[in-house]
Amino acid sequence: MYHVLVSDPISEEGLLPLINHDSVTCDQMPIEAAEQSLELYDALLIRSGTKVTDNLLKKMPNLKIIARAGVGVDNIDIEAATRRGVIVINAPDGNTISTAEHTIAMIASLVRNIPQATRSVKDGIWDRSRFTGMELNGKTLGIIGMGRIGTEISKRAKAFGIKVNVYDPYLTKERGEKLGVASVSFNDLLESSDIITVHTPLTKETKGLLGFDSIPRTKKGVWLINCARGGIIDEEALYHFIKTGHVAGAALDVFETEPPKKNKLLELDEVITTPHIGASTKEAQLNVAAQVADEVLDCLQGIPIKNSINLPTISAEIYDKVKPFFHLTKKMGTILSQMVRTPVKEIELTYSGEVISLETAVLTRNLMAGFLSARVDSPVNEVNAPSIASQRGIIHGEKTGLKADGYSNLIQATVHGEEETFYIRGTNIQEYGERIVNLNGFDIDFYPGGNLLYIQHTDRPGVIGNVGKILGEHHINIATMQVGRKEIGGDAIMILSFDEPLDEEVILALKEIQDLVSVKKLEL
Ligand SMILES: NC(=O)c1ccc[n+]([C@@H]2O[C@H](COP(=O)([O-])OP(=O)(O)OC[C@H]3O[C@@H](n4cnc5c(N)ncnc54)[C@H](O)[C@@H]3O)[C@@H](O)[C@H]2O)c1
């Protein structure tokens, strides 16, 4: 008999296949109430209310799977679950439509003052002139993040006669055309939109994407919406620009801290809110519950599951053989994602030398995971990377036969984008471990780890000296430095490593050097 604990409110109807299954006993109660019997459970089903910490996992030694009935898994310590061999799954698209509909409802409510007018009527005040709104027909909606939810919003907005502009650096032109939206630059979106709605994950790049720098570039009287994750719109900046009258109003389903505490935005009439209920409809809850119920049953019965976030799919024996290339391929993907910031159509892996006798498919998936991690909301691993890539129209392929160039093994990953092609080559050398040996035709040799800086420049006397001079002026010690060029006086690159991470100020100073084409920190 399998024991399942459902510790958040999840649609019972959706869970019926699990609840009614002969081999399952299902308890529905919060973690605190199950404290005495935690060691019993084989499966844990949650929403965002349950925090799955390493400590909780320690008390659940029998646990095989954690199922998140929804998208975000930021309340689960994935690393701890993976380490403890617990599979984590989610239901990535079960609540897409409901969240898109909620966003549309928020937009309509905001521009027509519906919550404020409701309050006024209920207070006995019949004031029709105070609530003059804005018509949506003919206005421009800027959607930042054209994934599952952004796409559904664009379809619905068009029915209102709204023109839709989208900004998503990872959206290919072809997909944009297929969806019938105008893909524009971030700046054009800011300048052209009457309403801006964000639908990206919360990442280092999207935190404060609408903030003190960008909001002043929007139209005066712009309306801002956040039904994605708190923090994508900087709350401090939002408050400031509503007070100055630049932003007409905002609709927020999510907050930097939930529930919001002492949040000044809640004092403003121009701000309408809901308590993170984008996914809270009967239908969405039924969808996500049914999706995870099926997957949990499959998992408990040993049937392969589809939406795993961390499932290791290879046996320990195969894992041992591919291990030397495991981190290497992940890092190659991560470097590629930082080198290529434009839409991508294809990732092609070429293997040569000893590595071709191994289970290279897992390495390819691993590299894709490294590449995609910076671009999508939910965790990407070697299990779910291919399906995430295909959802985004990125194809991938593998071949063998690259000349090993004297290395006992060599892996090349080539990214074909709309505007550029970029490749990276890596190897694992017995005495030295992982090395990156070529970046887009530049022979180079560095360990992919630590604090790295990539500089592209023209091969001229004095450039390297100037880099050293600026770093010296900032009291920065260079640990290692590699230079690669294709021909004398042509394009060249440098890879430098440091003991400490570099400040932005140093990067800005380096960018001032003549003959430097690009300067990037490589984060691994
Ligand atoms: N309010 C709710 O109850 C609720 C419900 C479901 C999902 N969500 C949140 O909504 C957001 C979107 O969910 P989704 O399912 O559409 O995710 P998704 O992964 O399908 O789409 C995210 C999109 O953002 C794009 N993106 C990534 N970085 C970007 C950047 N720097 N600038 C512009 N675009 C960028 C990606 O290319 C992708 O197309 C997530 O934050 C998710 O957690 C909220």
Ligand SMILES: O=C(O)[C@H](O)COP(=O)(O)O
């Ligand atoms: O990540 C999600 O799916 C949404 O934010 C909804 O979360 P909830 O299931 O706790 O409502």
